Every structure is written in structure tokens, then in C-alpha cells.
Amino acid sequence: MGTKEFKLPDVGEGVAEGELVSWLVEAGDAVTEDQPVAEVETDKALVEVPSPYNGTVKELFAEEGEIVPVGNVIISFEVEGEGDEVDTTAAESEVEEEVQDLESDDEAAEAPKAPEGRVFAPPSARRLARELGVDITDVSGTGPGGRISDADVRAHAKGGDEPSEPAAGEPTAPETEAATGGAETAPATSQPAASRQQTLAVPATRRVAQELGVDLDAVPTDETRDGEAFVTAEQVRAFAENGQPAQAPAAASNGAATEAGARVETVPYRGVRRTIGNQMAKSKYTAPHVTHHDAVVIDELVDTRRDLKEIAEEKGTKLTYMAFVMKAIVAGLKEYPILNSELDEEAEEIRVKNYYNIGIAVATDAGLMVPVVKDVDKKGLLELADEVNDLASRARDRKITREEMQGGTFTITNFGAIGGEYATPIINVPETAILGLGGIEQRPVVQDGEVVAAHTLPLSLTIDHRVIDGAEAAAFTNTVMEYLENPTKLLL
């Protein structure tokens, strides 16, 4: 028997870390190769990590909920001894080699962290970590070779799973603001709060301050000791009674009223949120966006769908407008293939796709996700409706795989499902176009010189003007509208 360590593999392109959501095994469990041992959430998706070995789980090295950098050992296995290797089939030994390669590649990069939890951080950063209640061995450094800076510690403290409490005597900026801000609107009886860097007090006073939730540095005093402000327990109590409550109305009027008086709630910018942010910034700052707006009268489509809906229901399918829109888009893309393209600036190439994979933007609790329906042109309406519903619900449940969110050639965003008519969607790079759907409602339209009520669907098509010109955008939109106006054309 030998022990094999297994490091969190690169579970997807460019993924640097993942949250170990749950263990599917525990120490002592027998596992077979490819059996899932853990669920890891990366910035894109929830993935299952399979066991690379047949053997027994020896030890788990990460806690559920822990953010684990790719390349860190997460689990070790007891595996049958070396002698067996002679008998392994070629395929198996390949797997073995791959795993070993991965290990040796990562070993060098990881070496500084490995032995005895040695942390490369200056004393000032280590002290800050203690003050913020951060275990510095959990902080990932951004300095040379992974050295940890003050900023890294602060970032970890803010983004960590547990909100860190500021240490006594170390006011955080918002708190100080709250204290002083409160004092300004306080009744005349209360003294203005102070905001010192350092305050002397005997331990008993510090305890009183802690019990009353008073920041010693905010307690006004005239006393000094050795040139430093000195605060007594009486002053702390007086401040707690008069000065401190003044905070409450101020905070309440701010609408952010918690007892702690936090006026800003800190939310970690990481995972899916950060991925969305990076993607959006990249798209908006590289591709010149132009959005073309139009509205299509779809009375006929409304009727058609109503008729087909019942038939679909009998077959267990919830037929949505989305399926029709996808079909219409494919028709448009076939006529104007440039909208089904990708720009590779480095290669100085525009790649026009002859396949039609349409991404559907889905709002989830964790943020925006875009599952992709593959080969839309080859699928029927019911099939598309089923697939969209399935992908969307799994995206909301975070059960979608990375692969299911890759390979799109064009994207639809259906903000109208929530409300609104027009928007300026941001292109899902490296695609070059995205179509936004407004809400389907009866709106006044002019038909034969008369204003009448008709079901309309507002469209917002954003294009990458580097690749697509406005005329093509308008022509494409016209084609899509034509198909939506006359859904029977979709049959052709």
C-alpha cells in the first residue's frame, strides 16, 4: 500500500481556485477510479472532482466552504502498492502519468507554502492579520512569489466567509464615520465623539468598553497619561449613554440600520460575480457596442403558440416564445452569417460559424449565467423548449457544468421576462452579437392608418461594430422580425 496525494486539478480553463462545496466521501471510504469525491464550485460552475485512484480515502485536507487554490492537496488515498504498476494496462498507466505530471508541475510553485505552513509575509502584515482575526496561512499573496501584503490580508478579511470583527482599539473607517456622524445630529447634551489613533485605559476600562460595544478611541476625554489620551470606565459609560445612542437615528435614517451601525455592507467580489464583472468589462471596453432597436408585431405568433401550447403540454413540454425566437434567429443568422461570428484580433481573423449554438442568459441567485443550446438549427421547437427549460433550471440550481456554458455563437437575453422594453445588452465575448427581448405586451401600433392594440415584442440587438456594420444589424433584425411576424415561415 502507498499513499497518494491528490491536488485540486485545473477544473476549467483559467480557473485559479475553487470553493470546496461538499465532500462526497470521508476518510476510510473505499473509492473507485472516477468516483466523484468532492463538489467544487469554481467561478463558473459546480463541478464534481473524480477520484484518480482505486483505493481508500486516507485524509481530507480542506474544509467544506474553504477556497482552495488549484494545485493544493485536497485529499490523500491509500493505494495498492508499487508492484501493481507492472500489471497496469497502458490506459491506466497513462492516467497515472498524467496525475504525476500534474503533481511535479505544481510542486515547484507550491513549495514555498508546503513545509510547516511557512508563510512569506512581513511582520506588519502578520500583525494586521491577527488584528483582523485572519489566519494568515489562509491568505493568498499577490506579491513576488506569492508574498503576502497588507492589502492581501485586508482583501481576505473582507472577502472571507466570516465577517471579521475589528479588533478593540482599531476603529475601521466606517465605524468612525458613524460615530462622528452620529454626534453631529445628536442632541445638544451629548459630547462630540473623538477619533483618536490610540487611547490609554486600564484593562478594566477596556473590558467595560468591550461590553458596551464602545470604541475607546471615540470616547471624549481631557485626561492624558504620558502625553496619550487616557479614558476611564466612567467616561466610557457616560459616552455609551449619551453619545453613542445618537448613532442610532443617524443610522436608521440612512436605511442601513443594524445594531452595529454598519452603513455599508461588504459583499465579496469573487466567484461568479467577479467572472461576470471581468467578462463585462472586457466586452464593453474592447468591442465598440452599437444597439439597434425595433419592435415586431406578433399577434400571429401569440395565436400559434397558444394553439401549439396545448399539444406540447400533452407531450410534457412547456412551449415558450423562446423556442420560436431561437428559430427565427437561426433563420436570420443563416441569411447574415456575419452576426454568427467571432473576432480573433491576434490572428487578425474573423471566424464565421456555420453552426448555431445559442446562449440564453439566465438570472440566478449567484448572478448571470449563460447556458448554451447547441445546434439549434437541427432541433425542433419542442426539443428546444425542453432543453432551454432544463438548462435554465439547472443553472439556477448551480448544477450546470462548464461545458454546458461554453461554445456559444450568439446570445439571447430575455430581460423582458422581468420587465421593460428596450435595453443595451453587452455582447458575450468573443461572440459579436446579442439580442435582447423586451416584454411581450399589447401596445398601440398603427395599422392601415389607425392606432390599434397589438402584441408586440421589442428587440434590442447589440453588435460589435468592429465586425458588423449597422446596415447588417438592421437587415438581420428585419429578417428575424419577418419570421416572428409570420411564424408559419419557420416551417420552411
Added chain:
Amino acid sequence: MVVGDIATGTDVLVIGAGPGGYVAAIRAAQNGLDVTLVEKDAYGGTCLNYGCIPSKAYITATDVAHEAGNAEEMGIHADPAVDLAGMRDWKDGVVDQLTGGVEKLCKANGVNLVEGKASFADENKVRVAHGGEGQGSESIEFEHAIIATGSRPLQIPGFEFADDDVWSSRDALAAETLPESLVVVGAGYIGMELSTVFAKLGVEVTVVEMLDDVLPGYEDDVARVVKKRAEELGIAFNFGEAAQGWEESGAGGITVTTEDTEGEESTYSADKVLVAVGRSPVTDTLELDAAGVETDDKGFIPTDDQARTNVENIFAIGDVAGEPMLAHKASKEGIVAAEVAAGEPAALDYQAIPAAVFTDPEIATVGMTREEADEAGFSTVVGKFPFNASGRALTTGHADGFVRIVAEEDAGFILGAQIVGPEASELIAELTLAVEMGATLEDVASTIHTHPTLAEAVMEAAENAMGQAIHTLNR
């Protein structure tokens, strides 16, 4: 002070005013605590009175005399006469200035100074016995206590420090006349430093060591440089021999008997014998049981990373808290204990404690040796620079030794360093900072070092580790 037992109270009680205790007292006072510092003997403790400071004074003074008399190569011909009484007065002056400074600093920071011997009554009270008979005693109640009682020279069977002919390191530094010959038992750092002092003063020095080399704990190539120089100074070494006892011989001399592992005896005649085989913690006079403070089998008080003993409100710092017995370690622990007592989130989270031996040449080390780094699981790289390639070292007439840096191979994080050579004790500071800061070889190599200085050797060693040294061949 009145006769009898009166009780007073204090936030923090510090026992012992050495480099651990007085630093702890001052920091606690700076943090607004009411502090009482109890000292039974002399402010500044062993370090200032009987250890670091007086020995360094003697080392420097004897260097001056020895160098002046051995500088024919530089065209200087002199035969300095050493007046031991004068040398001792100068040394005592330095000590007085420093200990007086400690007392003033404590007072200026509002520390209450109490002279006497403290022992615990319970976990919140000590009794302090003042000076001689009839001087009375007082009880002091405390919220926090910091034990900083230090250590004393270790006595071995057969050699009582009470005898005039048997010296501890403290006796050696207070000697009124020079012996003609001296047997030194122990070739550790204290034995080696003092052997060098007396050899340079013309005393015939014989070192007896139970182990088989000088300076146990230091790497062979480091210790070798010092041993070679010591032999040049005329010091005779006898390894693998344990000192058994001594007796008076005729004409005021003594004979020291040793025994090797085979049981074979040897005898050495001398005027005095200096026993420097280590130090033991001073915990036996404190009545620690009364407070419930535990000690280990060697008498040391185990502590956690905040210098706390097993009793929540009682801290132990410095030599009593265990190896390494170094003043700067004591001071750091004192600061941490004081800050923790004041409710601050301090902790002993240093990466490395530098250590220096003031032999000729000096040795200074910090962090890991290559072997230790390898054992810890690092893939390591080392860089070395010999002082005989240093322009400045050659101009000082001291070019023995080298700087060696141990680093982690991948990112180049500096893990440790060993320096043997001129001013090693000063040069180690840069590398200590590097270890603490998580600095890399590149950081040190890319920092401009003044020319011509010994410190350039540090930069060159870093460059050597990177394969980019200018003044040595890169391996």
C-alpha cells in the same frame, strides 16, 4: 518601607529586570497599565551586568591590545601594556551607564520599582522579601504577572563556584588579576568567547570539551574557521574529555582531572578553571507551585505563542521560558507579554531569531541551515561569498570566513543565513530582515550596497545563489 507585610496592587507585576523584564515593564506602562517591577540584584540582569555587555567590553578591549601588538604587517610596531584594573574600570563604567539608563527609563515610563526577592503566594499575589534581615516584606496583588527571572551558570559536580579557583563566566569577567594559565571547561559560545579574551591577554588557555568539536550546534565549516583562529592564538583543545574534578597543587596552582569515554584520565595544571557548560533557568526560588505554574523537567516554564504559562494571567519570558537563551529573544517575548496583558492581539510570530557568537572571527546565524531547509521540505539553493574576495575585509586585515545564504529555489525566498567573519554580528541584521519580510534573493541582490563595505558580501552571496555573482565564480 515599614516592617511587616503590607499589600499593594498592580495591573502587571514583572519579576526580574533583565532585558526581558524591563522591556516588558516599559511596554506595559506605555500601554497604560500600572506596572510594578521587582528586582533582587541589579537592573539590566545578567545581560547588562554579568553577560553580554561586560564580555563584549572585554572582547573589544583585548582586540585593541592584541591587534596593536600584532600589526607588523601593517607597519605598526607596538607592545601594548594591559592594565587589567583599568580595563575593568572602563568596563564597569559602561555597565553602570547602561544599568543606570534602564532604571531611569523604567521610572520615566511610570514603572514602580521594587527591590527584593519575589515569590508567589497564589495566582494573584506575590510576596517580596526586601534585602537583609529586618527589612520586611510586602505582598503585591496583580492582575497579570510576567516571570523574567533569567538563568544562572550551570554547575557541574566537582566544581563549586563558591571556590575561588573555580570561575563561572561571571567570576571571569570580574577577575582582579590575570591568571597565567586557565583551563576552560566547555567549548560552547561562552567558553570560546572567554577563551579568546584570555588568550589575547597572554593567558595560556587549555579548553576541555566533552564533545568532539567546538561550538556544538554550528555547522562544521562555520566552527572550523573559529577553531583555526583560536589555535593560532595558542588555545589548546582537548576533545572527548569530561571534567571530573580539581585539586590544589603546589605553589597556588590547581590540577584539573578529565576522563575520556574509555575511562582514561588526563590532568591539566593551571592557575584557575573556568566552567562554562551552559546555564539553567532560575525558577526554584519563585514558589511557582503556589501559583500553579508548571515547569518541565529541566526547570523551564513552558509557554504558548503569547508567552502565557499554563496559568492564564501569568506569563514567562526569556531564559526561564526555554532555549534559545538570548537577550533579544527575551525582549521580544517581554513586548508580546506586555501587549497581550494590555489586551492587544500580539503574538510570538517571528520567523527566526538571529544569534551571534563574539569569537574571533564572529559567527552570526539566522533561520535555517541548508540541511534544516531540506529537512523542512524546501527545495533549496545556497549562495556563498568568501571574505577573502572582499576588498573591505582585506583592508581590515580580517578576511577569514564567508557569508552563506540559504534560499528557497523557486521564488528565491531567503530562509536563513550563516556568517562567519568580521562584523558577522552586524551583518546578520540585513538577512534577518530579509527572512522576516519574506524577501527574495533578487530583493537583496538588487539592493545597492555601499562600496567598499563588508555588507557587500551579503549582496554577493545572494547573487551567487542566483548564479549571477560578479566577484566569485558561480557554481
